[in-house]
Amino acid sequence: MGAFGVAFTHIREDSGLVEYAVAVLAIYLLMVLIRRPKNLPPGPTGLPIIGSLHLLGQRPHERLAQMAHKYKPLMSLYLGQKLCIVATSSETAMEFLKTQDNVFSSRPPLRGAEIIFPKDISFSDITPEARQMRKIFHLQLISGRRIEESEHIRAEEIAQMVRSIPSGKVVNVKSCLDAMTANIFTRLIIGKRFMGRSGMDEAEQKELQDFIEITDEIDLLLGTPNPRDLIPAFKWVDLTGLDKRYTNLRSRMESFLSKIIAEHRHKSQKDRVMTVDTHQDFLDTLLHQMDSTDGQEITEQVVTSIIWEAFAAGMETSALVSEWTMAEVLRNPHILKKAQDELDTEVGQTRRVQESDLPKLKYLKAIVKEALRLHPIIPTLVPHQSNAACKAFGYDIPAKTQLMVNVWAIGRDPAVWTNPLDFDPERFLGGDQRHVGTEFAGKSFELLPFGSGRRMCMGMPLGTLLVETGIANLLHCFSWSLPTDLDMSEGVGLSAKKAVPLCAVASSRLPSAVFVN
Ligand code: HEM
Numbered sequence: 001m002g003a004f005g006v007a008f009t010h011i012r013e014d015s016g017l018v019e020y021a022v023a024v025l026a027i028y029l030l031m032v033l034i035r036r037p038k039n040l041p042p043g044p045t046g047l048p049i050i051g052s053l054h055l056l057g058q059r060p061h062e063r064l065a066q067m068a069h070k071y072k073p074l075m076s077l078y079l080g081q082k083l084c085i086v087a088t089s090s091e092t093a094m095e096f097l098k099t100q101d102n103v104f105s106s107r108p109p110l111r112g113a114e115i116i117f118p119k120d121i122s123f124s125d126i127t128p129e130a131r132q133m134r135k136i137f138h139l140q141l142i143s144g145r146r147i148e149e150s151e152h153i154r155a156e157e158i159a160q161m162v163r164s165i166p167s168g169k170v171v172n173v174k175s176c177l178d179a180m181t182a183n184i185f186t187r188l189i190i191g192k193r194f195m196g197r198s199g200m201d202e203a204e205q206k207e208l209q210d211f212i213e214i215t216d217e218i219d220l221l222l223g224t225p226n227p228r229d230l231i232p233a234f235k236w237v238d239l240t241g242l243d244k245r246y247t248n249l250r251s252r253m254e255s256f257l258s259k260i261i262a263e264h265r266h267k268s269q270k271d272r273v274m275t276v277d278t279h280q281d282f283l284d285t286l287l288h289q290m291d292s293t294d295g296q297e298i299t300e301q302v303v304t305s306i307i308w309e310a311f312a313a314g315m316e317t318s319a320l321v322s323e324w325t326m327a328e329v330l331r332n333p334h335i336l337k338k339a340q341d342e343l344d345t346e347v348g349q350t351r352r353v354q355e356s357d358l359p360k361l362k363y364l365k366a367i368v369k370e371a372l373r374l375h376p377i378i379p380t381l382v383p384h385q386s387n388a389a390c391k392a393f394g395y396d397i398p399a400k401t402q403l404m405v406n407v408w409a410i411g412r413d414p415a416v417w418t419n420p421l422d423f424d425p426e427r428f429l430g431g432d433q434r435h436v437g438t439e440f441a442g443k444s445f446e447l448l449p450f451g452s453g454r455r456m457c458m459g460m461p462l463g464t465l466l467v468e469t470g471i472a473n474l475l476h477c478f479s480w481s482l483p484t485d486l487d488m489s490e491g492v493g494l495s496a497k498k499a500v501p502l503c504a505v506a507s508s509r510l511p512s513a514v515f516v517n
Pocket residue numbers: 121122123142310313314315317318321377378381382383384449450451452454455456457458459460462463464467
């Protein structure tokens with residue numbers, strides 16, 4: 001059942017409330033029909049009250065791509081009562097993310113985000129206050145200087161991951177990537193290492209368990225559409241129980257972090273439980289900012305939002321891209337071989353890959369780019385919203401219209417990509433002259449796994465560095481084979497996860513001394 005299905009199951013369970021809601025909505029609907037704007041892009045008519053929600057199915061990006069065949073690459077539809085436009089071509093994406101980026105750089109208000117992440121970056125409009133947060137987020141976590149300073153963390157965690165992989169046995173590759181990514185992010189952000197530690201006491205195990213549950217719940221709740229966002233008559237009733245879950249989650253996030261803040265404040269770096277790093281982590285710098293402005297600009301509420309947002313935005317996305325990339329390489333042995341040949345030539349067999357090797361690894365980089373084309377983790381981007389009425393392609397788009405850009409469908413458009421469903425890194429290396437200069441940093445509108453323009457992913461340099469170095473190490477250190485046929489299906493929901501975790505057999509291909517360092 002898709003995320004929309006999950007949300008509406010709760011409604012069906014409480015039929016009394018449904019009757020009440022239907023009566024109120026019938027009246028409301030009449031008013032809406034009378035006020036429906038004219039000259040919109042084409043799209044499905046939709047049903048009363050729910051609009052076209054029922055058409056979205058388990059993987060909305062797939063259904064929207066099918067609908068775009070019928071209604072053209074710019075279509076409009078109602079999700080509940082919310083008017084949405086969907087861009088499904090590089091031209092329409094460019095119109096909204098570049099030409100009219102200033103109009104479409106707002107976010108629609110989402111009840112979940114308002115409660116879970118008040119005063120955040122990703123779900124707020126770019127106000128002067130938010131600009132200040134974005135600056136701090138950039139400077140203290142993901143700027144070039146910060147990335148350079150934290151290289152040792154990524155190197156140590158990747159080394160730990162390859163050491164933990166047993167030779168000749170079936171390995172759950174997804175779990176290895178998840179643990180490595182989580183450790184990098186927890187060390188960068190709160191100076192702690194949670195995963196794969198032995199000898200944890202009860203309090204530490206509880207802390208780890210809390211961390212996993214909170215991050216899973218954030219992911220689940222943000223991926224579950226709330227009828228209150230889509231159908232104004234539901235605004236006053238929490239029919240699905242989602243609001244209660246948001247509030248519970250937020251208080252768990254606060255209490256988890258207040259303990260960590262207390263540790264940061266009251267213990268010296270050396271004494272901190274589980275602390276492994278001596279440099280300032282992201283939380284240290286936020287607390288410093290908070291103290292130096294007397295909490296005027298940055299309050300503990302803001303710190304809580306930004307810290308959890310950094311986990312939510314960077315951790316799972318990077319791990320999922322890594323898993324899809326590995327899966328594509330392992331099901332294409334000729335690509336695996338070519339990548340290993342490149343690694344042996346450029347790095348040799350007497351040491352592991354380091355970040356400084358990456359500029360030489362052109363084929364490896366093309367592999368990651370190709371995985372991002374076929375498997376963008378946020379297939380229709382985080383929703384944008386117009387902050388003023390505008391015209392596009394001859395249509396009238398009212399203010400407060402939601403924009404979805406189906407980057408999943410754009411990356412598979414046969415008019416742009418030759419054999420779009422084939423995994424073919426060569427297409428970026430001269431195999432298709434049209435794509436020799438295609439990149440994913442927001443300038444090539446046929447490849448937008450990080451979006452483009454003002455709301456583009458802020459963490460792209462860190463995310464790609466982590467994915468490329470992790471994948472390079474896994475391919476360099478091990479020969480790989482698949483124990484069974486690889487299931488490449490996508491799970492349900494708004495983000496593109498692999499439905500079945502990747503498992504494979506790894507055998508060491510480098511001398512054992514290489515694994516020690
Ligand atoms: C390879 C991994 C990643 C992928 C595929 C990815 C993808 C995306 C996408 C598609 C968006 C939405 C863009 C839009 O709405 O137009 C986004 C937003 C964002 N990402 Fe990433 N991301 C990744 C890693 C990271 C990392 C490591 C961080 C930082 C720790 C990060 C921080 C953010 C933030 C703060 C936003 C919100 C930007 C805004 O609303 O202005 N991401 N990301």
